[in-house]
Amino acid sequence: MSVFIIRRLLQSVLVLVVMSMLVFAGVYAVGNPIDILISPDATQADRDATIRAMGLDRPMWLQYAYFVKNALAADLGKSFAFNVPAIELILERMPATLELASCAMLMAVVIGLPLGLYAGLKPKSFAGKTIMTLSIFGFSLPTFWIGLMLIMIFAVFLGVLPSNGRGATALLLGIPVSFLTWDGLRHLALPAFTLALLNIALIIRLVRSGTQEALLMDYVKFARAKGLSDARIIGVHVLKNIMIPIVTVIALQFGSVIAFAVVTETIFAWPGMGKLLIDSINVLDRPVIVAYLLIIVTLFIFINLLVDIAYSLLDPRVRLGESDS
């Protein structure tokens, strides 16, 4: 297990290095921030001074070398726009995004799992068929449209839920969170549900097909032959077998919900990392973009590691040392 984790960490470092090069080159290619950052009526001397201060006069490879040198000291550079460390800027926004993503995934599991189980256990029933039909909407409707519709219905027509910002926050271990206050929860509801919808549909489909498959297996019949209750057969024998693919999807979706919360955060003016990224791209704030992408990559690597560990806990046939190639 520890050998496995060490090997995975080394691989992760390699991935990070490659990613940082790609990101750096990519951002470099997008455009020159100077035109945006420096006002057109600045003197040439001012211009040169700023460029030198930002290190933009150096060739790309040297800029990258400096970036790596600083990165090793946990310094990903200062934001051009705000003149504060990029990392700080991102970490400041991260809790809001993590909270939104966690709520969305929690919602997806709490709603998707029971509905999927029901549809799998009673595929011919009216309710089972209705669930499957509704899940198609979850797949096919675009996120931004769902967000706008929810705002229209709940915020504009009914006026029962707010559609803007985080609302009141409370401190949890020094970090502001919305879910601890009633007002915050109300603010969370719409954006979290918007992000959850696709995942609800995904989990329903996965759980349903997994359940139907598991019910045909001999071990379920044998469990019934032992005289176990339906609750135990479904809750333990079936669920534990279908959890393996579901955990993978939940974890990977969690990553992409964080990475692609951009649209939802923009629609609901949620002050998270996604909104910061959009703002930074608008002003070509290179350090922030690079730092954001690297943090997202790190997050994905970390989630994948957790998935592999979860695998080995759920499925005794998976041995960690052998599972990676």
Added chain:
Amino acid sequence: MSQQPALSTATPVLQVSGLETHFAARNGIVKPVNGVSFSVSRGKIMGLVGESGSGKSMTGYSIMGLIDAPGKVVGGSILLDGREVRGLDAESLRALRGNRIAMIFQDPMMTLNPVLRIDTQMVEAIQAHEDVGRHAALDRCRAALAQVGIASPDQRLKSYPHQFSGGMRQRVAIAIAILLKPDVIIADEPTTALDVTIQGQILAEMQKLCRESGTALIWITHDLSVIAGLADQVCVMYAGRIVERGSVDDVLDSTAHPYTLGLLNSVPSRNPRGQRLRQIPGMTPSLLNLAPGCPFRERCAHATRECLEDPLLEPVLGHPTDAASAAHQVSCHHPLQTGIST
């Protein structure tokens, strides 16, 4: 039809009569169990023999109440210790399953849940029926594992199924079946997937276990040679019906049904060396919308017009051992004359 074999002195612990299980298919009805009757007594072993697809497993599942939709047990009665089991509500049936009547399945690689430890799968079987603590339950699991010949049960209990060989897994399944000392065990070809040595060991162990504990055992197989050394009674099944039944000696030595004879002749060890095995010509008929009449007539050398009518399961006439003749029954219009067997 539901007449008991006169041979068994004890009252049968399981008495099945006229059992019928139907599957509603898109283009008709499949009847894998079509009026099956038999009974088993405590400590006795009954062999249920037949070709693949003759409805042996379905008979077992029907008795256990494990038929899945679109299948349904539509007729007959199942008396367990004199009590009607058919038509019991789901909870009463659950309380019987695994407790009073247990089943072991055909494929040991598939019966145990791959993601649960052996101890979990054994303890839950006890706790489903009795209010015992995990500790006491584990003691009984250890004892059961030792009984089926598994060494170092303590360590084995903490293992997962994939760490076991097929033979070991089947032993675990057997251990689970005997955990609660049921009245009846239905063993559905539990040794078919295993090699001959293991098969012999398990057969001997099961025989011993049943004789000692007084459990009635229904041993399902397609192999008559297994039955010869193991069972007391035999039921030969064909196309969802019992076509011949009686004591092992009666059925194997004074075979009355042409189908039984066909089965016997296709057992290698009973044939003279170098001679080709005599196979039963033709194939098992489709059970979908099976026409009335003897289902075997198309493959039978003795078939006549008479065979277009359903034969009844009747005592074999002109039997040499008269006392046993009532117990030896055959469902055939032209039963074989005694003495021409093999």
